[in-house]
Amino acid sequence: MDSITQFLDGNMLSIYLLIFAIFLGFELISKVPSVLHTPLMSGANAISGIVLVGSIFFLRMADPSDTFSLVIGSIAMIMAMINIVGGFAVTNRMLAMFKKKPKQ
């Protein structure tokens, strides 16, 4: 029990962030027209590649003689980077098609 109260005490701001972010996510999306569902999902998907930041910190702090960690960390990084670059690029490609064309 002590460790839980201690954790809450030390992380109150993070917990606020968590709760507010949940509400924010709900609010941002609740009125999206169905035409945008696919680009929205793929754009949000690219944002989840933010896990890349974790792999950057992991690799920067990894022991250079620990090849196993370096290899696994790099694979994690490549995967997240594909998610990010591919996700944003494909969303952009989809949205480019939605551009309002001038009426004939």
Added chain:
Amino acid sequence: MTVYFQLAYLVGAVLFILGLRGLSDPKTARGGNLRAALGMGIAIVASLLYPLGDSPDNFIWIIGALIIGAIIGWISSTKVQMTSMPQLVSIFNGLGGGSAMLLAFVEYLNLQKGGQFSAGLTTLTILFTLLVGAISFSGSILAYLKLDGKVKDKHVTLPKHQFVNIILLLATIAAVGYAMFNPSMTSLIIATVVSLIYGFSFVAPIGGADMPVVISLLNSVTGISAATAGYLYNNQIMILGGILVGASGTILTVLMCRAMNRSLMNVLVGGFTATGAAAAGAEGVDQGTVQPTQAIDVAILLNYAEKVIMVPGYGMAVAQAQKQAKELDEVLTKKGVEVLYGIHPVAGRMPGHMNVLLAEVDIDYDKLLDLDDCNSNLGDTDIVLVVGANDVVNPSALDDTSSSIYGMPVLEVWRAKKVIVFKRSMKPGYAGIQNPLFFKDNTNMLFGDAGATLKAILNELKTLD
């Protein structure tokens, strides 16, 4: 010094929020996406430069990995055809989850090696990230294989699959719990493998029209894994970005379930396993006979129609028939026929899938009718062309309580004067259930590849001038 980097993260986080907000309106969507990408760029640069004292940095590894990932991501996003978009989004999503899983894997080993291992919150966070990331990874890979037609539902669904899933879930929790209190490489590998199997098995029974829902759900799961990884590094932008995706993905999932008039639970338990009475009955009960027709007859009907509604489905994507659909639209519009499109919220394999395909060929989105608009337009429509759609125009959803799609709002195309169904054969749709629409008096079947038959109609129409 670190305060500047924290500020950069804050700017990145604000850009994520502005980006998502932009993405929710057609006018601002493109800018929104670019803003989110800029936020990501700032977060990456800030993390690369963040002062870490005398850390070894390993920049060669980092830069190499960043470049390889960027090249693969860029090439796959530009090369893939619009029709394969759902598969691509699934794969990207799985990679994000897989990244979180691997990260948790090596962090666990670090803790164990460093001798700081304790069954505390840090370990719990690591194992939770591992579990959620693994589910997203293997689940998305299976979703990809299913969407790509490489795996059929029946190949991966066991009898009493929901029971199997519950057992697997308990086994996963047990394995993760074991790894929490017994730090070793073996327990870590067991936890990882069992989590991967659970993710696979979790998606296995879900199929058919439920595919868009599961993709959106997996998207949200990946966001959660990124957020929990953020707690590991005490990194606010990871937490915020991950939770935003988790929450927005959940909302999108719920919106889609609502569009099908079903609960998320009902979707997950697999209403589309095609073992329902309707599927069984379809083979035994004589539904009547279908009336096949020819391209020339359809062309003549279209020539004298005033209002035509096209209902696209996944079959149109498979046949790449959107270009022919657009041509037909142009020819008919020139003849003074009003051409509209009825878009069901879950048509295709991804939410909004049909909108993307029709936008690709420049069809004006004022012509796209959503479910309610389309249904109120059908009464005075002369001809409905059902191009590769099946389950979303199935009357069983309204009147057959034994059908697995009973209760789902559908496009009531049979209320039009004439319905032409473009279909390869009489095989049931993706959901594996029979469609009484095909046997109605005002329905004609036009067999063949949708692209080829549309082309044939176009040729006939030209000779009618």
